[in-house]
Amino acid sequence: MITYYDDRSVQVTSTAVRVDGRTVPLAEISMVWHRRGSRSWRVLAGRGAIGAAMTGPLVAALLGIALAVWLDRSTTVTIAIVGASVLVGLAVGPVADFLFEHLDRSYARGSRQLEIWARWRGQPVRLLRTGDALRFGQIYRALQRAMEQGQPVRAGARAAGAPSRGRRS
Numbered sequence: 001m002i003t004y005y006d007d008r009s010v011q012v013t014s015t016a017v018r019v020d021g022r023t024v025p026l027a028e029i030s031m032v033w034h035r036r037g038s039r040s041w042r043v044l045a046g047r048g049a050i051g052a053a054m055t056g057p058l059v060a061a062l063l064g065i066a067l068a069v070w071l072d073r074s075t076t077v078t079i080a081i082v083g084a085s086v087l088v089g090l091a092v093g094p095v096a097d098f099l100f101e102h103l104d105r106s107y108a109r110g111s112r113q114l115e116i117w118a119r120w121r122g123q124p125v126r127l128l129r130t131g132d133a134l135r136f137g138q139i140y141r142a143l144q145r146a147m148e149q150g151q152p153v154r155a156g157a158r159a160a161g162a163p164s165r166g167r168r169s
Contacts, residue, residue, distance in 0.1 A: 001014050001015055002014040002146075002149070004143070004145050004146050005138060005139050005142035005143075007135075010139055012139065012142040012143050012146050013146065014146055014150065015027075017118075017127060017146075019128050024118065024120050024125070024127065026146055026150050027150070028120055028121055029118045029119065029120055029147070030119045030120075031118065032116065032117070032118045032119075032140075032143055032144070032147060033116075033117050033118075034114060034115060034116050034117065034136075034140055035114070035115045035117065036112050036113075036114055036115075037112050037113035037114070037115070038112065038113075039111050040111050040112065040131070043106060043109075043110075043111040044111055046106060047103060047106055050099050050103050050106070051103075053095070053099055054092060054095070054096055054099050054100075056092075057088050057089055057090075057091045057092040057095070058089055058092055060085070060089070061089030062085075062089075063085075064081055064082070064084060064085025064088065065082050065086075067081060068081035068082050068085065109131060109132050109133055109134065110131065110132065110133025110136075112131070112133070113129060113130070113131050114129070114131070114133060114136040115128065115129045116128040116136070116139065116140055116143065
């Protein structure tokens, strides 16, 4: 038995798929497909908040410099305001790495609910529903590999991954 994917709630092997304790033998699955749900506005708003948090110190620095010029005070006061504004602007550096990491993770997880469906014993059955796009892709590809390995290759049939004739990619 070959294990294609394994985590705490999903296991895809060469013989079966186990999701949250329910086991479905691959020999009884005739078709597998996936569905995407609608976008999560909560996730998109979170990404926008991260973007605003990254631009906030820069906007504050620019406003501070504009304020220093507009006030038209002594050179010492103007330099002090501009210096403080530049320091606020530089604060975006250490914070940006932290925020970019969160933004990157947000895109890896995705902004939609994703589902894997299978035709099992003639009935459509939802095997998995997740909002984690990276995990979904790993599980779906593992299931595809397991299904491909379980099917015998017919004479004259093209092997999976082999280029077709007459077409170049």
